[in-house]
Amino acid sequence: MKLFGTTRSFWLIRAPLAVVGGVVIGQIAQVPLALLLDLVWQNDVTGGRWPFTLPNVLLACMVGLLAGFSTGWIAGRRGKLLGAIGIFLPLWLLLTVTVMKNVDPTEYFEQIYDTRPALWVWIALVPGIVGGHFGALDGKRYFNRAAFFCGVGFLWLAGIGFSLFHLYTGFIAFEIAGFMVAIITLGFPFVAELYWVWRIWNDSGHFLNHYTSLILMLVIFLIVAGVGGIAFEKTKKWIESKDVT
Secondary structure (H helix, E strand, C coil), rough: CCCCEHHHHHHHHHHCCCCHHHHHHHHHHHHHHHHHHHHHHHHCCCCCCCCHHHHHHHHHHHHHHHHHHHHHHHHCCHHHHHHHHHHHHHHHHHHHHHHHCCCHHHHHHHCCCCCCCCHHHHHHHHHHHHHHHHHHHHHHHHHHHHHHHHHHHHHHHHHHHHHHHHHHHHHHHHHCCCCCHHHHHHHHHCHHHHHHHHHHHHHCCCCCHHHHHHHHHHHHHHHHHHHHHHHHHHHHHHHHHHHCC
């Protein structure tokens, strides 16, 4: 039986590589996703001792979805099964390490986590299975569609977000310097933001404050929109050629 031009025996080698690759991609993506959630919440709310909070749940689901999708895409078959295996793999490795070090896993986990690691595995399981299914079904096509919606969606978020943020900047100007300064601020978008970044940074003594955190979040929205747009354009030709053939 042929699987994307390879034999079944070769796929049996490809499958574990897909699982490892999906896990690695998910763990790498966890860093920028956690940063984005921290900026949205205006606080360091992800990771750490992994308390059971909404930001951590969202992070686990997003990482699970991405890891499962990558696993299914690389494997090209049995995406749901391999996606689920990929979700459990880090926990299996962690348990293996504790056994090799002759450490009681219960006591070890209590020192590191506020909640049991297995809880986060189960939370990510369904997104991992769903991602694995669509990745194996037609990874390139779904990636193309996701890139399009991600690019357009985050571009709208950045546009609407900056409009609201500019009004917020005007409110800050009114609170600090009065009505006339607020009118001037509202009349000079971008330039006003640069001034108030410097002003608030100088007054607070910290570059990373509530104001600059909001700006960084909008910048990340624009970066994600740009990356999504580039990814959509790069994979669109492949999709079109596949439809023709």
